[in-house]
Amino acid sequence: MDQLVLFVTLGFAVGAVYAVIASSLVAVHAATGVLNFAQGSIALWGVWVAAELGATGTLILPIGSVQIADGPAPTTVAVAIGVASSALVALLTHLLVMRPLRSAPALSQVVASVGVMLLIVSLVPLRFDTTGAVAAPILPSGTIEVLGAQVAVADLIVLGLALTVAVLLAAYFRFTRWGTATRASAEDETALRLTGWSPDRLAALVWFTTGAATGLVAVVGSPSIGLDPISYTFYVLPGLAAALIARLRSVLVAAAAGLAIGVFQSLLMMMSTYDFWPVWAQAGFGETVPFLIVMVALFVFGRSIPERGGVQTLRMPPVRPPRTRPVYALVVVAATVAAILLTEGSWRFGVVTSIIMMLIALSLVVLTGYLGQISLAAMAFAGTGGFVLSRVTTEYGVPFPLSLVLPALAATVLGVIVGIPALRIRGAHLAVVTLAGALAIQTFVFGNPAFTPYEGNLIEDPTLFGLDLGVRSGTVLTTTSFALMVLVVVGTLTWATARLMRGRTGRSFLAIRSNERAAASVGIDVAGTKLLGFAFSAFLAGIGGCLIGYSRGQLSVESFTVFVGLTLLCTVYVAGITSLAGAVVAGLLAPLGVLATFLEGTLGVGHLYSLIAAIALVVTAVLNPVGITGSVRQASEHLIHRRTTRAQL
Amino acid sequence: MPSSEHDRGGAALLEIRDLTVRYGGVVANDGVNLAIDRGEVVGLIGPNGAGKTSLVDAVTGFTAADGEVVLDGRRLDRLPPHRRRRAGLARTWQAGELFADLTVADNVAVAVQRRGWAGLVADVLGRSARTAPDPSLEMLGLLDDADRRPDELSLGRQRLVGVARALAGGSSVVLLDEPAAGLDTDESEAFGDVVRTMATSGRGVLLIDHDMNLVLNVCDRVYVLDFGRVIACGTPTEIRADAAVVAAYLGEEPVA
Numbered sequence A: 001m002d003q004l005v006l007f008v009t010l011g012f013a014v015g016a017v018y019a020v021i022a023s024s025l026v027a028v029h030a031a032t033g034v035l036n037f038a039q040g041s042i043a044l045w046g047v048w049v050a051a052e053l054g055a056t057g058t059l060i061l062p063i064g065s066v067q068i069a070d071g072p073a074p075t076t077v078a079v080a081i082g083v084a085s086s087a088l089v090a091l092l093t094h095l096l097v098m099r100p101l102r103s104a105p106a107l108s109q110v111v112a113s114v115g116v117m118l119l120i121v122s123l124v125p126l127r128f129d130t131t132g133a134v135a136a137p138i139l140p141s142g143t144i145e146v147l148g149a150q151v152a153v154a155d156l157i158v159l160g161l162a163l164t165v166a167v168l169l170a171a172y173f174r175f176t177r178w179g180t181a182t183r184a185s186a187e188d189e190t191a192l193r194l195t196g197w198s199p200d201r202l203a204a205l206v207w208f209t210t211g212a213a214t215g216l217v218a219v220v221g222s223p224s225i226g227l228d229p230i231s232y233t234f235y236v237l238p239g240l241a242a243a244l245i246a247r248l249r250s251v252l253v254a255a256a257a258g259l260a261i262g263v264f265q266s267l268l269m270m271m272s273t274y275d276f277w278p279v280w281a282q283a284g285f286g287e288t289v290p291f292l293i294v295m296v297a298l299f300v301f302g303r304s305i306p307e308r309g310g311v312q313t314l315r316m317p318p319v320r321p322p323r324t325r326p327v328y329a330l331v332v333v334a335a336t337v338a339a340i341l342l343t344e345g346s347w348r349f350g351v352v353t354s355i356i357m358m359l360i361a362l363s364l365v366v367l368t369g370y371l372g373q374i375s376l377a378a379m380a381f382a383g384t385g386g387f388v389l390s391r392v393t394t395e396y397g398v399p400f401p402l403s404l405v406l407p408a409l410a411a412t413v414l415g416v417i418v419g420i421p422a423l424r425i426r427g428a429h430l431a432v433v434t435l436a437g438a439l440a441i442q443t444f445v446f447g448n449p450a451f452t453p454y455e456g457n458l459i460e461d462p463t464l465f466g467l468d469l470g471v472r473s474g475t476v477l478t479t480t481s482f483a484l485m486v487l488v489v490v491g492t493l494t495w496a497t498a499r500l501m502r503g504r505t506g507r508s509f510l511a512i513r514s515n516e517r518a519a520a521s522v523g524i525d526v527a528g529t530k531l532l533g534f535a536f537s538a539f540l541a542g543i544g545g546c547l548i549g550y551s552r553g554q555l556s557v558e559s560f561t562v563f564v565g566l567t568l569l570c571t572v573y574v575a576g577i578t579s580l581a582g583a584v585v586a587g588l589l590a591p592l593g594v595l596a597t598f599l600e601g602t603l604g605v606g607h608l609y610s611l612i613a614a615i616a617l618v619v620t621a622v623l624n625p626v627g628i629t630g631s632v633r634q635a636s637e638h639l640i641h642r643r644t645t646r647a648q649l
Numbered sequence B: 001m002p003s004s005e006h007d008r009g010g011a012a013l014l015e016i017r018d019l020t021v022r023y024g025g026v027v028a029n030d031g032v033n034l035a036i037d038r039g040e041v042v043g044l045i046g047p048n049g050a051g052k053t054s055l056v057d058a059v060t061g062f063t064a065a066d067g068e069v070v071l072d073g074r075r076l077d078r079l080p081p082h083r084r085r086r087a088g089l090a091r092t093w094q095a096g097e098l099f100a101d102l103t104v105a106d107n108v109a110v111a112v113q114r115r116g117w118a119g120l121v122a123d124v125l126g127r128s129a130r131t132a133p134d135p136s137l138e139m140l141g142l143l144d145d146a147d148r149r150p151d152e153l154s155l156g157r158q159r160l161v162g163v164a165r166a167l168a169g170g171s172s173v174v175l176l177d178e179p180a181a182g183l184d185t186d187e188s189e190a191f192g193d194v195v196r197t198m199a200t201s202g203r204g205v206l207l208i209d210h211d212m213n214l215v216l217n218v219c220d221r222v223y224v225l226d227f228g229r230v231i232a233c234g235t236p237t238e239i240r241a242d243a244a245v246v247a248a249y250l251g252e253e254p255v256a
Ligand SMILES: Nc1ncnc2c1ncn2[C@@H]1O[C@H](COP(=O)(O)OP(=O)(O)OP(=O)(O)O)[C@@H](O)[C@H]1O
Pocket: A307, A308, A309, B023, B024, B026, B027, B028, B046, B047, B048, B049, B050, B051, B052, B053, B054, B055, B094
């Protein structure tokens, strides 16, 4: 009994952070209709600012720093400034990024807020000394006895703070005129403007306040949760899960659900200390919980076909189905062959990685660009491919082309599972589920020691008819035969995908993307086609993951983290998510691709890659919602149009 | 044709029996019985909010409803919308609802093509999906617009694309929800002829429209809906003479 109580209360600190994030998400959604993926990162920044102040008295800003005190700053000052920085980050996110995108498609909003999330996460390790930092205690360190267990007073205080925040937010929305007006503005902005309230200012107020509240609970809870350059960012997921359980309506339900998830994870931890608990379930199980919860909750609440009057179209950048022009294809292939033959060492490795990433980018063009399903899980599918590749080559000795197909099929199965929620969930909500799914796969499969052999996930080199297609040979980092093999595989799949997109499949994808109800009314099986899209997309990503695995000789989990996945989606979005050309450009820009090689090898700023990518992403998302290839096309169509009109005169 | 046509039992092509639709407290359809025969054009009229669109939604599976929908002897009321369409029951939408990213030709072609895995295999290995335009495009005079996108067309013509999409692929019954809205008088008259042509091949047609001239001139029989109930049913001549209809609906409107 006392152990049960102990573990329940151990979940309070994290649960409180989930709770405050969840209630903030509901509040921000009520005010602006945005799901803010960066809410966890907002907490992360405040936590680190406060920790640094508490340790050295230095106030770190995104650029530059100020020495506030000689030696550690007083606790109250550190906390206050930490909270203020969270609030400011939230306010700036609203003013600079989300407000300009107020009426943009759901995809742009998701991408932009993911961009802010990535920006902060890549900034933290650059600005703070994240090795060995410890958060100084903030709250009294005593314990009190509850039902026979020693419970830290600090955890109870953090819990109390989070609940107070939730109650205050709920009261604000329910009882104050501002709150009521804020809710009204999410529904009808013009009506609100007529009443004289400024929706912008009310929204800014909500962003600022929730930023401060999230910062406060996280900063005060950080000594007991621990300092970490990433984890707070991902607390947004349980937060989102809780917010979705509350159907984005009730701040109080969201907070309670967030707390419950925290406690539940802590209880899972307790279970895993028991003998009967299976070894494979010891790692990553807690992270899969939010995924399962979101999936079930959304599935229960969702509708398979949107009702009349319900939100049903996800506005997306326009699509012009690819024309198969053999000339262009030949030029691109020739250029790629030249790039392979004329480079060596890390550059050729960059070229090969770009070709592979292009395939994974293509999987997103199919799924998100054509079918309209926002997925943040592409890299997780790729990783699954690589993971299975390591098994089938080392343990079962499956020979080369088959060794690509089997893992890709495994990824396909996983793709369908993650895709099931899409049958009833749309837009930004689906992005949440896929992100949760990706994190679950990452921690439960890739990060699970029970699934990884002692010597790592080795992969045997491919051979075909006695021909060695291995990536390394002696001192050669990337052999020509390997590079050409990658080109053949990716080229074939791209060709097949282009045919699909031009054909019946692409047509029904686009029909579903533009109007699910109408698609069902012309006889398209919307559910089946969506699953087909997820399956096909995961297959492509799975092959890509195998190729990445082959190019490394062993599966490096770092190639497939959720961050790489997020960065990739954003890169594809920036490059143009509705076209083949967009996938090609995304391949060049992708992590470890040609651009990354250039930054690393030529400019020596490789460690800034993710920061540069995040900034580019946010800027593009705000200024240029159709992506690079989209605007090039618009410009060229404009030119052609001008020329033809002139010719007619 | 006798006005009691709808209760003569199993012979009609489409039979709607005792259909009830509720939205929370609102009863949008209340025990509606309606039948459409082969080659018959049936009109459905009623004031705004009478429940016409709800009826179409319920019959095609887009709204939960109680009651039976029987097409050619086969119960459809438990099937999802796409299966009903594949069984031959097609509809148009009051608000158009075309596929904005597809050309007019593709809007129609997507309704008849091979689907799912079969379509996927055919795409990769088989012939191109660009086939001759569907005959329904010609029937509705849309051939010239085949390569345009819906938003380049007038609202009236967009409706016609919706009709073409419903006709494509051998649908045996089409439910047309205000297809002539946005057409001018001449176009509307021409459209009336097209509706008659649709039915000549044995297809059943349900025509919902607020244009009384169109409905009463084109239809074989007309149902009148008010507050979700059928208040009258009969030939155009009978409907013109029906006191209840005049009171409920036609009222002040002059009838040709
Ligand atoms: N999704 C819905 N939820 C709640 N009520 C609805 C819904 N759809 C329709 N209704 C209500 O059901 C009733 C019937 O509406 P319906 O649209 O079927 O009428 P209609 O005859 O098609 O009208 P109109 O001529 O204006 O198209 C109306 O009172 C309407 O407000």
